[in-house]
Amino acid sequence: MAFQILINIIIAATWMFLKNEWSFPSFFVGYFWGLVIIFAMRRFIPGRFYFERIMAAAKLLFLFLRELLLANVQVIRDILRPKLKIEPGIFAMPTELKSEWEITLLSLLISLTPGTLVMDISDDNKTLYIHAMNIPDVDQAISEIKNTFEKAILEVTRNV
């Protein structure tokens, strides 16, 4: 990924040399052509085409914003109800994520969406202990997190 960005910047700089224009618009045009060239030659470069990853990261951001809105509405409904009808609980969620950055990102996303909060991480970094404000069904809560955030994070970080 970093190697591809480096190639792209070198192509943009070469473009500026050829045009003899040292300005941001010229750099931008060179960068765009660099993207096109790298996309065409992506079979020869190890790893994924890096623009895909940037798109996946943008997707993750929008997914997070959507989840934030929905969960907030849910929590407001729980608070404003005259009779408290919540079932708080703590459950363990096994995670497939490996690196420290992935686990941190997942934990922060879970903590930032209302109603769920990461309390602890097991010593082997394989299980997250999550406190939820309202879980009638544990398995459903686990599968929801797995299908939204974990999948999106894996989409960003997978290398092949």
Add this chain to the structure above:
Amino acid sequence: MKVNDLILQTVTTLLAFIIIIFSIYLFFAGHYTPGGGFIGGLMTSAALVLLLLAFDQKTMNKVFPFNFLTVAASGLLISTLTGVGSFFFDVPFLTHTFDYVELPILGETALASTLIFDLGVYLVVVGIAMTIIQTIGESE
């Protein structure tokens, strides 16, 4: 009871860089805008304290292998020497001057001798703050 500080440590490694670059900005901003040696030094100490909270004393001693008392002393020495330097030009003690210098890349830049005095202040603040915190932390 040892807890897994994974999230704190990962976020700290990212945040420390941002805090330190902000402290350097504050240090250089002091001449015309709010900022200066004192607040820059406190910011740097804040970044170091954050690292100290997330990791432990042993790791910090490996990353920054110098005695912070020496840092404070050298800062005091630098500040005093900028004052002494004014004697060579037959002006009163601690008189500062500035000049516009043509630098190769930056173009015309105003360089003031006050900056060196501020560097001394910066080092004193970092040294004293870290010495106090490490001394309190070590006394079991």
